[in-house]
Amino acid sequence: MKYKSQKVAYWFWALSMLLLSIQLTYGFIMGFDHLGYDGLHKWIPFNTAHTVHINTLVVWLLAGFMGAAYYIIPEEAETELWKPFLAYIQLITLTVVGVAALAGFHFNWWEGRKFLEIPHELDYLVALNVILFLVILLMTIVKGKKKTTTALVLFGGLVGAALLYLPGMLQFDSQTLDSFFRWWVVHLWVEGVWELIMGGILAFLLIKLTGVDREVIEKWLYVVIGLTFLSGILGTGHHYYYIGVNKIWLIVGGIFSALEPLAFLAMTLWAVNMYRKGQKKHPNKMAIYWTLGAAIVSFLGAGVLGLAHTLPQVNLYTHGTLVTDMHGHLAFWGAYAMIVFAIITYAMPNLTGRKFYDNVRGRLAFWLSNIGIFIMVSAFAAAGVAQVYLERMLGYDFIDVQKKLYPHFWVVIIGATILTTGLILYMINFIKYGLPTDEALEN
Amino acid sequence: MFTKQQAKMFFLVGTFVTFAIFIALTIYSLKQVRTDIPQDVASGKHLWEKNNCMGCHTIMGEGAYYAPELTRVIDRRGEPYVKSVLVSPTPWNPKGRKMVAYGFSEEEADDLIAFFKWIGNKDLNGFEKVDRKVSPLSKDLMKSND
Numbered sequence: 001m002k003y004k005s006q007k008v009a010y011w012f013w014a015l016s017m018l019l020l021s022i023q024l025t026y027g028f029i030m031g032f033d034h035l036g037y038d039g040l041h042k043w044i045p046f047n048t049a050h051t052v053h054i055n056t057l058v059v060w061l062l063a064g065f066m067g068a069a070y071y072i073i074p075e076e077a078e079t080e081l082w083k084p085f086l087a088y089i090q091l092i093t094l095t096v097v098g099v100a101a102l103a104g105f106h107f108n109w110w111e112g113r114k115f116l117e118i119p120h121e122l123d124y125l126v127a128l129n130v131i132l133f134l135v136i137l138l139m140t141i142v143k144g145k146k147k148t149t150t151a152l153v154l155f156g157g158l159v160g161a162a163l164l165y166l167p168g169m170l171q172f173d174s175q176t177l178d179s180f181f182r183w184w185v186v187h188l189w190v191e192g193v194w195e196l197i198m199g200g201i202l203a204f205l206l207i208k209l210t211g212v213d214r215e216v217i218e219k220w221l222y223v224v225i226g227l228t229f230l231s232g233i234l235g236t237g238h239h240y241y242y243i244g245v246n247k248i249w250l251i252v253g254g255i256f257s258a259l260e261p262l263a264f265l266a267m268t269l270w271a272v273n274m275y276r277k278g279q280k281k282h283p284n285k286m287a288i289y290w291t292l293g294a295a296i297v298s299f300l301g302a303g304v305l306g307l308a309h310t311l312p313q314v315n316l317y318t319h320g321t322l323v324t325d326m327h328g329h330l331a332f333w334g335a336y337a338m339i340v341f342a343i344i345t346y347a348m349p350n351l352t353g354r355k356f357y358d359n360v361r362g363r364l365a366f367w368l369s370n371i372g373i374f375i376m377v378s379a380f381a382a383a384g385v386a387q388v389y390l391e392r393m394l395g396y397d398f399i400d401v402q403k404k405l406y407p408h409f410w411v412v413i414i415g416a417t418i419l420t421t422g423l424i425l426y427m428i429n430f431i432k433y434g435l436p437t438d439e440a441l442e443n
Numbered sequence: 444m445f446t447k448q449q450a451k452m453f454f455l456v457g458t459f460v461t462f463a464i465f466i467a468l469t470i471y472s473l474k475q476v477r478t479d480i481p482q483d484v485a486s487g488k489h490l491w492e493k494n495n496c497m498g499c500h501t502i503m504g505e506g507a508y509y510a511p512e513l514t515r516v517i518d519r520r521g522e523p524y525v526k527s528v529l530v531s532p533t534p535w536n537p538k539g540r541k542m543v544a545y546g547f548s549e550e551e552a553d554d555l556i557a558f559f560k561w562i563g564n565k566d567l568n569g570f571e572k573v574d575r576k577v578s579p580l581s582k583d584l585m586k587s588n589d
């Protein structure tokens with residue numbers, strides 16, 4: 001690493017890994033619930049497990065992005081972080097709020113709004129925490145020597161994510177309005193500003209890993225995020241088909257969301273081409289795997305599997321079924337989980353100074369986790385299609401259909417086990433080889 | 444091909460234009476959304492949220508996929524059935540999949556039912572219009588309402 005203060009990134013990523021472990025555990029609880037093994041129902045009913053699963057997901061990804069920003073911004077701005085001790089305070093307060101929210105979910109303390117379950121009272125603390133985070137980054141950029149496109153796009157994405165949290169705090173008596181603005185957060189995050197964050201991290205990694213000229217990489221970064229907003233903003237309409245708003249969204253949402261895969265395709269082509277063109281390949285092979293992996297799997301999960309159910313004619317049947325689960329898993333995995341693993345894998349040897357780039361465990365972690373998630377997603381797909389046919393087309397009763405899906409859920413459990421094995425191996429490397437030291441400073 | 448500056452302009456202009464259209468469409472469509480929500484429907488919605496019903500069920504297709512879609516539940520099951528589920532002091536599990544035992548009061552149950560009716564009467568562009576059949580495998584359990 002180049003600046004001492006970059007070390008704080010490791011601790012954000014440690015929080016990430018901790019939350020990821022909780023996410024996986026509660027995923028298994030839900031998987032077994034679906035199979036009829038609901039022995040924990042009294043203490044952890046399905047809605048608690050679901051809420052913990054998706055909120056730990058969002059927070060571990062955000063903690064991953066925060067770590068990435070604390071690592072990337074000083075290096076891009078060519079300066080130490082502004083007041084690094086504040087970054088540690090931000091980490092600790094984030095952890096405290098996160099733990100409070102997770103505990104609350106077990107005691108009926110939540111808001112039942114998918115992905116935004118954190119109770120209102122805690123929302124304000126989250127907002128304060130994020131403001132602190134953004135101020136640290138802003139001051140670092142301001143005092144820095146350079147303002148690179150990569151740093152600005154990453155920072156812009158983070159500011160956008162913070163601003164878009166606000167519409168989610170509005171309260172309504174109408175379920176239609178509630179849903180309308182909930183998507184301003186959920187959709188405009190994952191199909192909007194988070195893609196800027198991903199693009200910024202990807203640009204940084206491509207610059208470091210391929211040796212291609214920064215100007216070329218950043219030019220394409222603009223193209224990618226241009227396509228993102230061009231399609232993604234009006235693409236929000238694909239969540240407005242059936243919530244009781246104007247029919248115009250069927251057309252606008254259908255057309256623009258069908259264009260969204262272009263942004264992910266552009267991301268894939270960009271990363272693969274830069275890799276091909278690169279003359280000075282970095283020795284950190286595993287970082288290259290995760291980076292290209294993120295660029296490719298995000299297109300499959302978000303682009304291809306998103307397109308599969310985004311047209312209103314199809315979504316009328318698949319809306320709110322296990323088909324959505326199929327897409328949700330691979331999209332979050334490919335785009336956001338993998339990019340977090342990529343930046344961690346790149347940064348770790350630099351934080352420790354050990355130049356430890358490749359081992360069997362690291363390779364197994366990559367392959368097992370990806371194979372595992374593909375198995376899971378295929379099983380969700382099979383279950384989803386069967387559910388849509390039996391329940392939505394033939395009109396059979398919900399629970400009767402669910403019982404027909406047990407074999408698929410066993411495959412989900414098998415895939416999840418392989419995935420989890422891979423991730424445990426990743427975490428072993430993270431703990432064993434990750435601890436940052438000051439000796440790792442490069443001149 | 445094109446310069447970085449041109450790529451930047453593509454990003455800025457594209458974002459500005461689509462965002463402006465998005466805001467205009469939002470204002471246009473929200474003008475038509477009714478905000479005069481009856482008191483019981485509003486309290487029903489509040490109970491729905493407070494207990495995180497969406498953590499298992501979907502409504503208007505939104506939520507989790509562990510328990511039935513409830514948009515048209517009153518049409519499908521009838522009011523008395525739904526009420527007995529809501530006030531039940533033990534976990535409701537007609538076919539083995541358990542619901543949390545909320546044991547709502549009469550009044551709370553009525554509010555939730557008002558909420559379901561309100562949703563059920565909305566024009567949802569054809570969503571959940573299929574007629575449900577009860578599977579031949581479980582004929583004994585209940586008659587469908589169609």
Ligand code: HEM
Pocket residue numbers: 114115186190191238257258260261298302303305306307308309310311315318319320321324327328329331332335336504505506
């Ligand atoms: C990385 C980007 C993406 C992520 C992380 C993501 C994730 C998700 C998740 C978690 C849901 C379920 C939301 C809920 O019910 O609360 C969802 C729904 C949906 N996504 Fe995506 N998505 C991404 C990109 C896309 C793209 C590019 C498309 C279209 C081409 C798309 C199309 C859809 C559609 C149509 C739904 C609604 C499903 C339904 O009706 O139940 N998504 N997405």
Ligand code: HEM
Pocket residue numbers: 023024025027028030031034050053054057324325326328329332333337412413416417419420506507508509
């Ligand atoms: C141990 C591994 C995992 C298992 C067993 C698992 C299982 C599940 C189950 C059963 C559901 C809920 C289905 C329902 O609503 O009935 C779910 C939801 C979800 N999971 Fe996982 N999951 C796992 C890992 C992951 C990972 C690694 C990610 C992200 C990268 C993820 C993202 C999600 C999302 C976004 C949802 C909400 C999906 C939607 O709205 O369609 N899960 N998961």
Ligand SMILES: [Fe+2]
Pocket residue numbers: 187191235236238239
């Ligand atoms: Fe979306």
